[in-house]
Amino acid sequence: MLGLREPPGKVRTFKIERLRSAEILREAYELPDTFDPTALLRHAWGIWYTEAEPQEVVLRFHPRVARRVQESRWQRGEETELQTDGCLLWRAEVAEPTEMLPWIRGWGADCEVLEPVELRETLMGEAKAMAELYGWYVSTSPEPHQTTVDDFFGGP
DSSP: OEEEETTTTEEEEOOGGGOOOOOOOSSOOOOOTTOOHHHHTTTOSSSOOOSSOOEEEEEEEOHHHHHHHHHSOOSTTOEEEEOTTSOEEEEEEESOGGGGHHHHHHTGGGEEEEEOHHHHHHHHHHHHHHHHHTTOOOOSSOOSSOOOHHHHHOOO
């Protein structure tokens, strides 16, 4: 569903399940000829979009889920690259990377956010909070070393 938001004249998407009420107005509304919903949502992960340039999201998936990630097309224009260690690098331009958080969380420790830094830091904070919830206490900043598959995902 589309509606107006501040500043006036801007379009906003709404998830229909979250609307509490609607009112039929007497005023007629016609979509402008220049309105292109496909272009507007081209880089949206779901329904969020922005007038800013999309951000590149880069994720590294563990070898045990690499094939599953490759089985689906998750985002228009996504690119995948299988690494020599079996990990899969996944890249895509996304309007609002924050909207991807539930999907990324669903992969658990089989997915590492490499870019953008803000998204990575969000997940780092959540991982720390979750560790503390279960009685594990970790450093507030990561060690500056090269991460390997065994470091990140645990060895055999």
